[in-house]
Amino acid sequence: MNREHATAQSARSSFGGGFAVDVRIVLLTVHDGSLSVAALPDGDGWQLPRGVPLASMPLDSAARLLLAETTGLHEDYLEQLYTLHVNDGDDWIVLISYLALVASGSGLPVTEAVWLAASSTGFGDVDRMVLDYAIVRLQAKLGYTTVAFHLMPEQFTLTELQDVYETALSMQLDKRNFRRRIIASGMLEQLDEKRRDGSHRPARLYRFRAGHDPQAYLTPQWADGA
Amino acid sequence: MNREHATAQSARSSFGGGFAVDVRIVLLTVHDGSLSVAALPDGDGWQLPRGVPLASMPLDSAARLLLAETTGLHEDYLEQLYTLHVNDGDDWIVLISYLALVASGSGLPVTEAVWLAASSTGFGDVDRMVLDYAIVRLQAKLGYTTVAFHLMPEQFTLTELQDVYETALSMQLDKRNFRRRIIASGMLEQLDEKRRDGSHRPARLYRFRAGHDPQAYLTPQWADGA
């Protein structure tokens, strides 16, 4: 690599004085069979987990920290979505939005935080836009990545995996085709155990094969922290 | 839409005091048959067009303005890439990167600005990362969008279009398959004129059909300015 022209660069570029910066996180999961988002009460409505990032750490780390503070959860997946400049009253705020995922069934340790159906009303306009965009991104990524991994517990059956896909995509999928594709992709590892949970044939358990999360090409390799 | 809980939101979130914010723009084009990037001299190396955005406008507009100031060009396409928090000497800077495109053959009115081959050395580490990522994004988008449009002049031949694709992708394409796909996509409009430019059969001219730039789903619809 080349040396960094840090001095010349900063001399010319930095110091715009002070921008207000705000991080907002769309934390999604599948909860009770519907795509759900973590929300905090805000007056008579709801808001997304948010906060001002600490100044001296990568943004991703700051987002993780804020998410832990507001919801008590450590996400399984975090991806930057988009940066906006919004007019909030008199001031303009630089707003950096993130998509985070946790495994289906995760509780919310922080008492005020709740899971809402992703289609719920009661969010502010900006939060609503960010939330809608997060859903679009998640759906797109389910198609060509293994993000679904981060919505699943350690072990699961193929039917459970299909349910998560169907919920997140709000679309029915063919069982045989789904299984064929998933197996063919090589991202699953078959376990020996089976799950017995009713008066019917037990289901074989699977887990995701290590090193099978290409993380997609939408997020740069470095992804902050440089 | 729901009312915005602006007061409650800002009370809780804003005021992190002052973050230094910097915008960097990767302006790409095809120049002399190679993928090229607009660069400005920086000591004995080069830097990307950059600057501090004006505080009271959407980031996209600020980026456009900075690009015009530094290169004298008005881009045909602008897309946000990624936001980083980088450690520049003692200070941390919030760095918002953009990808911009202009038509092949555009000159650079500002005297210091030059077109460099996109693979050139002499950029700082951060600029290099941002540049590499911009190229990956452009290549990915050529596959499933009509961004190539913004790299072409008003009218062009199929061979010229193919040349741009081949340059940007650094990959050879089959002439017949390329034409079939491009025509089948319906994004081109055949013109009556032909271009005579040598001792050989003249080529039919095309232009992009209006309203055929789905702008991809990677960029949110609102894309700033809310």
Next chain:
DNA sequence: CCAAAAGTGTTCTCGATACACCCATGT
């Protein structure tokens, strides 16, 4: 008539879709 780029069709492979029945278990 020769050089140079424009233009044009067919075959093959592979991934995606549609679709219906038998299997293992608990009660």
Next chain:
DNA sequence: ACATGGGTGTATCGAGAACACTTTTGG
């Protein structure tokens, strides 16, 4: 024995890749 969800195979279609010759012009 029956109800319940688990599990499997085959035929069809369309998109993408490989591949070579004829056409039109200027010199």
